[in-house]
Amino acid sequence: MKVLVVGSGGREHALAWKISHSPLCDEVLCAPGNPGTAEVARNVPVAATDLPALVQLAKSEEVDLVVVGPEDPLCDGLADQLREAGILVFGPGTRGANLERSKIEAKDLLERYRIPTAGAKRFDHSGRAKGYLESLTEWPMVVKADGLAAGKGVYVCDTLEEARTAVDAIMEERRHGAAGERILIEEFLKGEEASSFAITDGETLLILETVQDHKQVEEGDRGPNTGGMGVYSPVSSVSNRLHRQIEQRVLVPTVHALSREEIKYRGVLFVGLMLTDAGPRVVEYNVRFGDPECQALVRRMKSDLLPILLATAKGTLDKIEPPEWDPRFVVGVVAAAAGYPGSYAKDAPISGLQEAAALEGVEIFQAGTRLEGSEIVTNGGRVLCVTAMGDDLEQARERAYAAYDLIAWEGKFCRRDIGVRHQGKSGEEYALDEDPDEVQSETHRKAQESNVWPRT
Ligand SMILES: Nc1ncnc2c1ncn2[C@@H]1O[C@H](COP(=O)(O)OP(=O)(O)O)[C@@H](O)[C@H]1O
Ligand SMILES: [Mg+2]
Known part of the structure; x- marks a missing residue:
């Protein structure tokens, strides 16, 4: 098999290294890769953000599988485009990637399916967000830009003043660009x-x-x-x-x-x-x-x-x-x-x-x-x-x-x-509440027992 790994970081080096050890693998390509991936793969100078060129590369090299490392190309639809071209890909399409791309969409899903998470309110208007903050009596609170912000879009705020400043930075100054069109204001979780x-x-x-x-x-x-x-x-x-x-x-x-x-x-x-x-x-x-x-x-x-x-x-x-x-x-x-x-x-x-x-x-x-x-x-x-x-x-x-x-x-x-x-x-x-299953005895739970859902 021929496998294309997309990305150029340590994560992609590790993936390419592991895949290259597979007896099923004839060749690993890495786009664009780095000098480390070059030891286990053939680097191809195509950027991880150049979606048309990546699809073209996968086609012309007739790769059997594409493994996408970073979130940006996934959020931009690389997996969808590859699938449309009939190429197998490891990595979610845009609907799945929205779980990471939009904290509001993720929160919607969490709430809809009652998956435990911090309580939160959504705002697309800074005035209303600040009005809500003024009504709060318990601090700290967390202000989050909705979109991708390279790990910098979350503000844990101890006071109303800090939270106001965070809302302005995200929504008015647009410090994180379009990621700040909408925000979440959520409960601070301790732990x-x-x-x-x-x-x-x-x-x-x-x-x-x-x-x-x-x-x-x-x-x-x-x-x-x-x-x-x-x-x-x-x-x-x-x-x-x-x-x-x-x-x-x-x-x-x-x-x-x-x-x-x-x-x-x-x-x-x-x-x-x-x-x-x-x-x-x-x-x-x-x-x-x-x-x-x-x-x-x-x-x-x-x-x-x-x-x-x-x-x-x-x-x-x-x-x-x-x-x-x-x-x-x-x-x-x-x-x-x-x-x-x-x-x-x-x-x-x-x-x-x-x-x-x-x-x-x-x-x-x-x-x-x-x-x-x-x-x-x-x-x-x-x-x-x-x-x-x-x-x-x-x-x-x-x-x-x-x-x-x-x-x-x-x-x-x-x-x-x-x-x-x-x-x-x-x-x-x-883990204070009832244990749903007390059969465990080993120190580290084995993955063998964890392929649990659904058993069809
Ligand atoms: N509701 C919360 N309560 C307490 N801390 C939080 C909360 N949400 C986020 N944080 C802190 O902020 C960090 C970054 O938030 P996260 O939602 O993981 O965004 P990102 O990784 O995209 O920046 C978390 O790792 C955590 O330390
Ligand atoms: Mg995080």
Whole structure:
């Protein structure tokens, strides 16, 4: 088979790497890819945003499957266009991608199907939004731009004044462009955040292993948010019981909703959750893998990923055995360029990649890199992600940082506390109400048991 991976980040390097190991795979193409993907795929210089050129490429190369990494082309309709051209694609069409593209549409679906989420009001007029804010007595509140805002459209506001400023920034100053035509004002949820990853063809649900990223730039979860500074898997602080709740109250009802709405959702369902005292609540949906969560997940997946992607694209996921997972731990440390997530320097030559990759259990996924002659140089804020596998979290961490330390460029930095267990409540304390199913005994719920809906 010939597979085209769309995108150029660490997530796409990880996907191309995993797919290239499939015995079913003859060739992987990556558009546009990066110097890392070039080691496992043939890079084609077509931008991930150039939809007509991507469809043309898929046709002329006669690829058997297209795997779309980032959300932008999905929101713009790449999957729909490929399907119209008769090409199999892993990734939802625009109706499905609306779950990520529009926070209001996602909220509509959540409410319609009674999936637990923060209570919210919708506004398309800043005056009325501010009038509503003035009537509120409890703070903080959350103001959200409806559309895609590169992770910057959400304002957690402690006071009325802050919330007014947020509404003006989004709706009047249009800081996030058209994404700010409409807003949500929603209830502030207290708790720890968690993510849940599943693959679905819109009918069958395949829940992936647990994985946790670190969003903030500084150690101890301080400083501004980033695309993700590191990742670890599995996440043992989330109990079996809580997993069951997330599955039965969020994931299964979401697939049910997609099916009822006839959305034919074929791709990744990535749910952002708040673990509140009253149980898990959906904060947001994303319609693609997280980066760097994807890197950790593919490292731990022992089964062949390609048949799963293919069956998802065909709508035959019910015929697929759930994947087998490596029980060991993976830690992924993102190496970033000085200044990130603000402005940062580019074009610094990178050394030590081969020595680092040769260490036991280590695999390096490139993101913001570029070839300058025969030399790899930095070309982004998050430059690469060093992943390492270990028998426990500590060994995985040691290996990841040992490899990280062998890599050098001017201005390189990372967080040193990736995978250090956070000191929050245990999962048991969050799952207060009745457990729907008490049969679990293992520490980490196996995906084998989770291909649960529907059983036809
Ligand atoms: N209702 C809420 N209560 C508390 N925090 C929230 C709420 N909604 C969002 N947040 C915080 O804001 C962050 C970003 O919000 P999210 O909806 O995930 O948007 P995006 O990822 O598109 O920026 C969340 O990860 C969470 O920390
Ligand atoms: Mg988010």
